[in-house]
Amino acid sequence: MSEKINVAEIFGENVFNDTVMKERLPKNVYKNLKLAMKGEKELQLADADVIANEMKDWAIEKGATHYTHWFQPLTGSTAEKHDSFISAPNENGKVLMEFSGKELIKGEPDASSFPSGGLRATFEARGYTAWDCTSPAFVREDATGATLCIPTAFCSYTGEALDQKTPLLRSMDAINEQSLRILKLFGNTTSKKVTPSVGAEQEYFIVDRDKYLQRKDLIFSGRTLFGAMPPKGQELDDHYFGAIRERIGAFMKDVNKELWKMGVSAKTQHNEVAPAQHELAPIYAQCNTATDNNQLTMEVLKKVAYRHNLVCLLHEKPFAGVNGSGKHNNWSITTDDGINLLDPGKTPHENIQFLLVLGAVMKAVDTHADLLRESASDVGNDHRLGANEAPPAIISMFLGEQLEDVVMQLIDKGDATNSIQKGKLKTGASTLPDLNKDATDRNRTSPFAFTGNKFEFRMVGSSDSIAPANVVLNTIVAESFREIADELEKADNFDMACHDMIKKLFTEHHRIVFNGNGYSDEWVEEAERRGLPNIKSMVDAVPALTAPKAIKLFESFGVFTESELRSRAEIKYEAYAKAINIEAKSMIDIASKHIIPAVVSYTTELANSVIAVSEAGVDSSTQKELLDEVTKYLKEMKAALKKLTEVTEKASDITEGKEQATYFRDVVKVAMDELRAPADELEMIVDKEFWPFPSYGDLLFEV
Ligand code: ADP
Ligand code: MG
Missing domain, CATH: 3.10.20.70 (Glutamine synthetase, N-terminal domain)
Structure with a gap:
């Protein structure tokens, strides 16, 4: 024991x-x-x-x-x-x-x-x-x-x-002040402070450190830059929630112990969808503490893994073709006397305050979808968002059956008179209890899902800070609240004005609600019809930060000045360019110093075998075919390597900032893919003894 x-x-x-x-x-x-x-x-x-x-x-x-x-x-x-x-x-x-x-x-x-x-x-x-x-x-x-x-x-x-922290604290002030105005409209004078609560579910991969150390791509860029798919992937879904292996369990135990000592309430741990992928979730805390705690969690995961001769990969997409990692940012707003403004109660249609808050969030997310998308953009996350495993790059809101029904009643009939009630779930076995059903099923494909008494923003990247997402959430909802309070505070008949306001918010912003499958092609088309932005990459997302709409929003609450926003945009472009530059250079290094020499040795062995087999008077056409095939890919690799080297060198001549980042995305990344393709083909045919580093199979299944 x-x-x-x-x-x-x-x-x-x-x-x-x-x-x-x-x-x-x-x-x-x-x-x-x-x-x-x-x-x-x-x-x-x-x-x-x-x-x-x-x-x-x-x-x-x-x-x-x-x-x-x-x-x-x-x-x-x-x-x-x-x-x-x-x-x-x-x-x-x-x-x-x-x-x-x-x-x-x-x-x-x-x-x-x-x-x-x-x-x-x-x-x-x-x-x-x-x-x-x-x-x-x-x-x-x-x-x-x-x-x-x-x-x-x-x-x-x-x-x-x-x-990250300064704007976060500023945004908490903003939402506090505006939430109190909303509460006051409903006669609440006892709550003194409103704070966003956040619980961040953290996904990560664990690999063996000895194998990791043989992978320069993992060491330099945090993700594999080469790698053919193993014969077994995640198709069996046998890892998800599977029994936790002892080596991982021992690691998790140490992680929890360290976190608990530092007051981080690590609560849930389980295996995730991909092999070697896991998740850790804490009990939610106030927004800035939750952000600190998440940073600490990432630090501890990495440090403790090392002690167990393991490595924790926080990259959003360490393995191509295998599910990546993200962070679910669960967000709600709570008063100092324990009222959660996002709690609908059992009969949401009667909970006017909740409906107003819901309308405000709908307006905020609809108006500033581009900012939310930006807040979750980082270099690694470009491999996930919109790639049919993570939330789509299009921001939409999932409300679930019950709330959607209330919203539609208000839009269509002008009044909401009932709320669909949850039923009993019949287990069908006399020895099992029947369970109370939640009023709403889960939706796993929505980037912004209502989950009972909180919203779950699922776009954030696994390695990224959750602060930017919460800065945006707090500020855009504060803006909605402010506009609503400005109008309702003037109303002669509050009840009537509030009812009209809710109806207006629902009607005007219902386009942001989508309860269907976010991974489908139909949704991409439908979203376009609705006029929702579909921002596919980080480089395209960054301009949202400096759009006039964003500058006005953030300046009016003192969360960011215009120059702070411009600086953040610059930093992001720079981070993008730097990361891709490192990846490209690592690929050049690995291809020229490791893969190509290994393949050349292998061709020599093949050639010798062709000669030996022919000399023995036996048909050597199979060996020859293999040699031809390997040589063909080797040639392709050599050409692609030359191209990648050239385009990467050119990058430094391009003006830093958006232009350079765009070049990295449109030219360098494309050349990287072109180099990877023949290398991955080669990995599948070259004798494993010759391959210079551990394969996906070795990394994912032998921890
Ligand atoms: P799941 O999303 O897998 O169902 P949970 O519902 O337990 O998991 O919650 C996931 C995360 O959301 C946890 O970190 C939890 O503490 C947090 N959470 C729960 N309730 C709230 C809330 N009202 N506000 C913010 N975060 C919350
Ligand atoms: Mg969750």
Whole structure:
């Protein structure tokens, strides 16, 4: 038996959470911090000093020697710079362990190496990190020791956001303020704060590290750039929800333990559809904490995998022809006194507040489908979206039978008078209980599905931060709320005006609702008829960020300035170009130094065998045919390699930004596919002994 884990005991033991703060902080300091967390009062330096000191003592008790401002630059991952707690040695040569309020609140990493999209010239390299006191500090333990991690926002010398967190916090303010206006219209004066709740389901692949280390493509680009399909793929669906293998189970156990200690409520784990693919889902938390937690989850998955001689692949499409990985961003809006604005109740047709909120979300998603699509775009996700396994690239909303029926009643008859009720599910066996059915079945193909009391945005890429998606969700719904509240606050007869508003919202934005099969070709045509955007690639998605509509939206809520949006667009184009450039160069390297030499050796062996067989007086036509075939593909490969090398070299002459990214997509990527095709053919005919690296079969089925 393996080590027993006492979950209740270890959960959150490395978090400087409310219990710890209450215990350790003087009453008045605790109170002031709570006010700062609610955004009601700025934290004073004197209080920060006390908090920092307690935090330090607590962290040192946990074995910490260093602290870091832990932040999320625009690279998709997290960044940290470690400082130890030691002060300058005194005259006896001894050091003290110190940590001041100033150090807690503000850090100053050299910002010049983080992407800024032109926001920060090199002569203004200063960047600041500021403590996000709403997200708890925690101690992270690993082989390098223990570190106090302070979740922070990261901005430039001139105050522009250089990270994911700053706009996220701003967008949370926006939706809070506008949601409270909506609640007030319905006579609610008791709720003081509205916060988006988020639960991010994380998909990932696990491969054996020894095999991984033989695959340069995985090492350099996170995905396989060559690889023929194995004889068995995922057609049997035998992996999905299958029993978890022991080696994976041991890894998951360690992952959970690490996450629990840091207060991440890892809850669900199972095998996913593809072989070697798995999923981890936490219990939902408030939006910014959930974002931190997801970043931590990705870090821990990678780190713990390594310890088990495994590698965790977070890339959206590590294996062509095999399902890719995404993240389902479950999103709802909840008041501080526990009201979920997206809870329809048992009879949604009578829940006027819910219907208004639903209409507002429909309007938001319909109006800003392009922004939502953009928020989920990253280089790897281009392999998924619209590729008949992940949600389509077209944004639509799934409401399910019950809500769709209520919406249609309102549109068609002007009133909704009933809600379809869930039935009993007859199990048919006397010893099994009959089950209560959900009012709505699931729909797996919708990018934005209503699932009971939340929306599930399923487009986000597995390696990407969930922050951009939530920034967009929070802000576009805030905008809908604002427009609705502006109008309804003026109404003489609220009930009537509200009814008309709901009907108007449903009627005008019903085109965004689609309950059918999102993978079908008919939907692509139907969506076009409805005028819904079908944005096929990241390069096409980015312009949404700087469209006048987006600038107006984000500026009006102070979530992004125009220059912040422009910088983000630049960063995305740059990221795209860089990633494809690395992939192309890796392919050139692998093809010329590994595959082609291996195939040449194989042809030599084949040629020798042709000679030997002929000399023995036996018909050697089969060997010759094989030699011809291999030589044909080898020739094709050589030509494709030459072309890829040429077009990749040319890329650096093209102006950076959209133009260069477009070139990478339209020219370099095409040349990459042309090189891959003959190589994959060769992999299927060349003797395995000669092939220079492990195959898909080795990677996917032998973990
Ligand atoms: P599935 O989507 O597989 O049915 P669940 O319904 O359990 O799984 O939820 C998936 C994720 O959604 C989990 O992270 C869960 O905590 C989160 N979630 C559940 N309810 C809400 C809610 N009201 N708001 C946001 N996230 C939620
Ligand atoms: Mg789900």
